[in-house]
Amino acid sequence: MGVATAPPGPAPESGEREETEASSESDRTGPGRAHWLRVAREAADDLATDAVAREQAGKAPFDEVSRLREAGLLTLLVPAESGGGGADWPTAYAVVREIAAADGAIAQLLGCHYFLSWSARFFAEPALAARVERRSAAGQWCWGGGLARREPPPTLARTAHGLVLDGRQSYATGILVADRFAVRAVRAGTGEPLAVVVDPGRRGVRIEGDADTFGQRLAGGGSVEFDAVPVAADDVLGSLSADEDVLSPAAALASPVGRLVSVQLLLGVAEGVLAEAREYSRTGHSPWQHAWPAGTPHDPQVLTTYGELTVLTRSASALTDQALAAVYGGLARGAELAYDEYAEISVLAAMAEAAAARAAQESTTRALDVIGARSASARLGFDRFWRNARTHTLYEPGAHRLREVGNYFLDGGHPAFTLPA
Structure with a gap:
């Protein structure tokens, strides 16, 4: 079993060599982080405009996947030389978080796609991983x-x-x-x-x-x-064996990499509900539903709640930044990564997931209290944030991550190799 940190693309033919050497850095590495964040914001704005109606209809998201495909987001992580966007995991995480603020379910779909479409890099030999990625990019596959x-x-x-x-x-x-x-x-x-x-x-x-x-x-x-x-x-x-004779530390990074997809989803949902609640408090209407008046925005209790939820979400975000840096550093080390290093990275990801789960659950619940009785209106759609966050945390319980953190803190026990649901 091998881990390919950068599956190679096909070698250029001799007649193409000069043109290839003269190509821009963008051609070799993709458009860059700023481009993909701009694309993600545009896609998120597009999804937000009809998020409530789509969520209530509950249809299979063929149209939403088409929107992501047209934006180029499905091939984001595929190397540019293999026909993809050439982006890295920090960029992919930021994209998931941006989409989650508008539509948590589509962000889960996209985050799952990123993790599964990249799984060949963890578990397959490099040549096979490269073939899988080229086929995925050529077919614009959505993975589930x-x-x-x-x-x-x-x-x-x-x-x-x-x-x-x-x-x-x-x-x-x-x-x-x-x-x-x-x-x-x-x-x-x-x-x-x-x-x-x-x-x-x-x-x-x-x-x-x-x-x-x-x-x-x-x-x-x-x-x-x-x-x-x-x-x-x-x-x-x-x-997928967890036996250390089979599972290398570099392949085991699949676990914290997947955990951080969950983290970004949860943080995006928390930030999304707070942004919509803030807009409602400031302007007197939901950003997407202009006919419903808000209540009193500057009640001391309301201000305190906004303050508490902001601190909670920003704290989880700061811990996530530490975990992201550790994961990205581990990916860069590749085959040189040791099991003790993997354990520390995995624990940081577990901490981030536990903190993000709490931030999402608190924010999506207490934002309804801030809005008051009007938040019960299905037309406003504030409930979708709570339902999305709660459903996700039922499949990925924060208590499991806390036990891993406690075991590592108390006895130095390495977290078990588990893949996200």
Whole structure:
């Protein structure tokens, strides 16, 4: 198993060499962070204008995925030489957070896509990872599924006709709209956990829109059944074993990298609800619904609540910055990363996730108190922030992260290798 920090693109033909050497830095590395943040803000503004109506309709987010695809955000993390945006994880995190402030469910869909589409870099050999990314960029794939431990997992077995996948994956993000699934399966006979890519168009794949969650309704969640689905050798990315003889510290970074997707989603939701509540308090109406008057904005209790929630969210954001720097540093070290370094990075990510979960839950709950009885109006849509945050934290409980932090603080225990749900 290998970790590719930068899967190489195809070498230029001799006749193209001079033109390639003369290309700009942007051609080689992508447009840059400022460009992608501007694109993300434009996409977020677009999503915000009809967020309430779309969330209440609860349709599968095909249109929303098309908006992200047209903006170039689906290929953000693919190297520019492989046909992608050439951006890094700090930029991808910032994009998820920007989108989450407008629409938490679409941010979950996008964050899941980033993590799964990048998973080949953690679990596959570099050459295979490069092939997967080039195909993903060429097809503008949206990824869905999940690699978290589930019982019972699908089984990958070898037959006379090749590898086949059988079983069921319960709730998974993006399953209704994905062009490719990345799923956790176990190898028949040995029980070794594997990351497997599945084309939803293959025979034997049956998708069910049975999630019916009260929040994150636009995240394209559902379940999928596999009935003797053919799997090519290149679609088996690699092992998900937590055994230290198999799992390298660099591959184990998949856990904190995924945790920080959750963190940015939660912080974006917290910042989004506070921004909308502030606009309502200042101007007398919701930024997207201009006909509903606000209450008294400068009540001392209201000011105190805004102050407390701002401190809580900014504190979680500062802790997240520390975790992000540690994760990015670990990715840069690659194969030189040691297990003790990985443990410290993982604990920082756990701290950030616990803090962000609290900030999101407090902000989305108490913002309703600030607005008062008017926040009960479905037309204003303030409740969607609370429902999205609460649904997400039910799948990713902050208490689990706190136990990891406590164990590390008290006994120096390394966090278990777990992948986000």
